[in-house]
Every structure is written in C-alpha cells, then in structure tokens.
Amino acid sequence: MPEPVKQEFDVVVIGAGAVGENVADRAVQGGLSVVLVEAELVGGECSYWACMPSKALLRPGTALHSAQTTPGAKEAVTRTLDAAAVLKRRDHFTSNWQDDSQVAWVKDSGIDLIRGHAWLTAPKAVQVAGLDGTSHLLRARHAVVLATGSMPNMPPIEGLEDVQVWGTRDATSASEIPERLAVLGGGVAGTELAQAFARLGSAVTLVARSRLLGNYPEEAASLVAAGLRADGVDIRLNTVTEGITANDDGTFSLQLAGGSTVIADKVLVSTGRHPALEGLGLESVGIEPDSHGRLTLSTDSSGLVEGIPGDDPWLYAVGDAAGKNLLTHQGKYEARATGDAITARAKGELTGRPADWSRYSQTANQHAVPNVVFTDPEVATVGRTLESAREDGYNASSVELPIQVAGSSLHSENYEGWAQLVVDEDRKVLLGATFAGPDVAELLHAATVAVVGEVPLDRLWHAVPSYPTISEVWLRLLEKYGL
Numbered sequence: 001m002p003e004p005v006k007q008e009f010d011v012v013v014i015g016a017g018a019v020g021e022n023v024a025d026r027a028v029q030g031g032l033s034v035v036l037v038e039a040e041l042v043g044g045e046c047s048y049w050a051c052m053p054s055k056a057l058l059r060p061g062t063a064l065h066s067a068q069t070t071p072g073a074k075e076a077v078t079r080t081l082d083a084a085a086v087l088k089r090r091d092h093f094t095s096n097w098q099d100d101s102q103v104a105w106v107k108d109s110g111i112d113l114i115r116g117h118a119w120l121t122a123p124k125a126v127q128v129a130g131l132d133g134t135s136h137l138l139r140a141r142h143a144v145v146l147a148t149g150s151m152p153n154m155p156p157i158e159g160l161e162d163v164q165v166w167g168t169r170d171a172t173s174a175s176e177i178p179e180r181l182a183v184l185g186g187g188v189a190g191t192e193l194a195q196a197f198a199r200l201g202s203a204v205t206l207v208a209r210s211r212l213l214g215n216y217p218e219e220a221a222s223l224v225a226a227g228l229r230a231d232g233v234d235i236r237l238n239t240v241t242e243g244i245t246a247n248d249d250g251t252f253s254l255q256l257a258g259g260s261t262v263i264a265d266k267v268l269v270s271t272g273r274h275p276a277l278e279g280l281g282l283e284s285v286g287i288e289p290d291s292h293g294r295l296t297l298s299t300d301s302s303g304l305v306e307g308i309p310g311d312d313p314w315l316y317a318v319g320d321a322a323g324k325n326l327l328t329h330q331g332k333y334e335a336r337a338t339g340d341a342i343t344a345r346a347k348g349e350l351t352g353r354p355a356d357w358s359r360y361s362q363t364a365n366q367h368a369v370p371n372v373v374f375t376d377p378e379v380a381t382v383g384r385t386l387e388s389a390r391e392d393g394y395n396a397s398s399v400e401l402p403i404q405v406a407g408s409s410l411h412s413e414n415y416e417g418w419a420q421l422v423v424d425e426d427r428k429v430l431l432g433a434t435f436a437g438p439d440v441a442e443l444l445h446a447a448t449v450a451v452v453g454e455v456p457l458d459r460l461w462h463a464v465p466s467y468p469t470i471s472e473v474w475l476r477l478l479e480k481y482g483l
Helices: 018-029 044-048 051-068 083-093 100-108 168-172 188-199 218-230 328-346 386-391 406-411 440-452 472-481
Strands: 005-014 034-038 112-122 125-130 135-146 150-152 180-184 203-207 234-236 241-246 252-256 261-264 266-269 273-275 315-317 371-373 378-383 396-402 418-424 429-437
Touching: 005 018, 005 112, 018 034, 018 044, 018 100, 018 135, 018 328, 044 051, 051 083, 051 168, 051 188, 100 112, 112 135, 135 328, 168 188, 168 266, 180 188, 180 252, 180 261, 188 203, 188 218, 188 371, 203 261, 218 234, 218 378, 218 418, 218 429, 252 266, 378 440, 386 396, 386 418, 386 429, 396 472, 406 472, 418 472, 429 440, 440 472
Parallel strands: 005 034, 005 135, 034 112, 135 315, 180 203, 180 266, 203 234
Antiparallel strands: 112 125, 125 135, 150 273, 241 252, 252 261, 371 378, 378 429, 396 418, 418 429
8 A cells, every 4th residue: 555645734624614614714814734624525515505505596486476575576477487597596506516616715725625534543633535545644733623514314214214315415406396395304404495496396295393493483483384385385393204115106105193194206304413523533532422322522612622631722623513503604703713713822822711702712602693594584583582591591581573664565565574682681782683574684684783792772772774674673673672
C-alpha cells in the first residue's frame, strides 16, 4: 500500500456544508491555515437536498395561490402549475447537483479541500480515506471541527427496512411527480413537502403520530392544516403507521392503527433527524455512546466539545452535529462564532468561556432562534413560547390576536393569520413571537431584533409600522397589551 500523505494545518474541519464552510472562512480570515474534508458535495445538505430545493419546489405554488386569492389577478390565472418547469427551476437552484462553484469558492478563499471520509484517531489527529484512493493523515495544530450535519431518523414500522421508500433527499431531488404520495411525519419537512407535491399534482396523504407541527402553537398549526386540506391533502393526525408492504404493481400499502390502509406510489419518511456522529472515531478521544447506543455531544457557547480529557481545548462541533438547533442559518451563526473563537484562542486572545453576546459566543441559541415553516400559510417564530418561557422560570404572559389589518386585507382576499407576543413581565421585554399567515416570514427579523436587543415594550411602541402593511399587526398587539 502507498504511504499515507501526512499534512499539518491549524484547523481541520470535517464536513464542507454551509456550516463547515463558515467555520473555515472565519478561521482563514483570522490568519489560520484550514483544510475541509468532505465525502459528498461541497455545500452540503442545504444547498442540494434541503433548504434550497425544497423552497424552490414550494415557491411557485405559493406565488400561484397568491394570485388566485387576489381579485383582479385571479381572473387572469387560467392554468395550474407546470411541474416540469418547477423541477427545472429546482435543478437550477441546486446547480444540477454539481459543486464546481462551491469548490472554486473554497480555493479562492485560501482553504484546502480533501474529498474523502474522515475520522479521529487521537487528539488533533484525523485520518482520511480519500475518494481517489489516497490515504491522508492530518494533524491539527489548534482545532478539529465536526460539521458533519445530521441523518434522518427511521421510525419503528414493521416492514420499513424491507422496502425502498423516499427520504427527504429523494423527495427534493425527484425527477417525476408521483400520482399518489404518502408522507409519514407532521414536522416541518414533512408538512412542507406534502404541500409542495400536492400543488404539483400528487394526491397526498399525510400521516402523523401526533398533531401537525407539534413544536408550534396550535393556532398557527391549525392554519397550516387548513391550508393543506384546501390543497387536497388527506391529513391523518394522532395516527400510528403499523406496517408497510410493497405490492406487486410497484405501489405501497400502509397499514394504519385502527385497520385502515393507504395505497401510495411513493412513501416519504420524514420523522426527524439526529446528529451524524457515527464513524467519526469519537471513542478514540474519550466519547462513548450512551446507554441506548447513541452518540451525543455537549458543547459550550463557543462550540467547544465538553468532556474531552486534557487541558488543551481542541475539539469543536457546530451546526446539526452539535445537536442544538438543526437549522442552517443557526448553524452558520454558530460557525461564525466558533471560527472566531478558534482564531482568538490560537492567538492567546481568548481563554476560558467567552462572554455572552460576544463575537465568540452562540448566545442567541438560548434566547432567539428564528425559524420559518415555508408552507402556505407560513409560520414564523423566534424565541420562547409562553410554555417554554414559564418552564425556564420567567414571569411570562402572552398577547395574541388574528391578523386583521389593512395590509392583510390588501394582500389577499379572505386573508387568515394569527400572531402572538410572549412578554417577560418583570423586565417588560419580548421573550418570543409567532406569526402565522401568508408571507409572514418577512415580519420575523423585526421580532428577532426586538428579542435579541431586549427592546423595552414602551420603546418598541414608538416603532411605527408603515401603512398599509401586514406589519400593522405589531401595533395591534402592543395596543392589546395595553400600550
């Protein structure tokens, strides 16, 4: 066998998705040498199989529906979606699953790239089985960063392991629209893709073990459920899928609790994700699986993995791999803080735990994580719900109301929406906000700024919303609160 190629860098980043790229970029900007190791496409899940393609599939249907609900425009709409055109546009946003532009960016940024599978062999030591057959032994002077993303969960359904079903990757990269699609899971991805395929022409059945969008307020989830039903989605909530079989004609039969059966041409399993930590050699640096055989990591506010033997901090985890917030934008935020923290520690400018809200700390993870469900209607939320605020010990109250303002009336006929603010009564600042309705995602950043900035409500009252916009709901919420 040929001798392994031995190389030394300041930082080794395992995973070249959006999160890994951001860590590497920050470290290089700080003057450190960095190598990215990636076994698949540079750019990662979001670019090719998640955020970008799913939103490309959703947006045409939302645009069409917006026109269909606006008098004057709806009379001009005479056709349904052109599925082939939608898929072609999706292909454009994924660069046809080619990563040439991302590889060029890595090179132009001064970052090295190795294509292959990497794992830890000792502190600051990484071995790589290159996709070209070359073996690499990498040594990190300062840090190794795990930016390996997440993997889909597989529910315990009889027969599932014996059939070929879709995961979210298969759905977002599909080349044809199935006549009948069964979606298992009522979370964000399952809900979004159920609506996307329904609007592209599939007869969709969504089956969920609990309620739809269980992590969101019920009022918001109910609006989304109504939107799905209006698109013809058959929603089976609080329903267990007991078994699945492949039929001789290529279809699938799903056996549901209670004795009913769903027949589908494709089955999409979208039941959550978990950090992709298997096969990374974590056991070699003192991290063992838990009693259930699962690997999990605990990180401090700079992304530094806790529980590693020794006094020299060197192992970091960011994004989905860290297991805190499985959201691309939040992972990139974590990556920026971690890259800066690694650079500062390498230069002796940072010791110990970084101060909250400093450039080295991921403080927003605890207080202000924004999230959008890109269904029609949308759900946009940031910070704590009323329930979580009280669980965290806050003296919290909430104010909520339907979105019924001049801006929403102009937006579309029979606009339906809902909004909620969660208030810390001791400090009179916002702890969280939720908006549900068409195009409410554009309201979210104002709420994020208010939560992060801890803007006092009596000062926030002076932020006058433009008329006539949906943002008027801010004024109505504050008035209902008593300002």
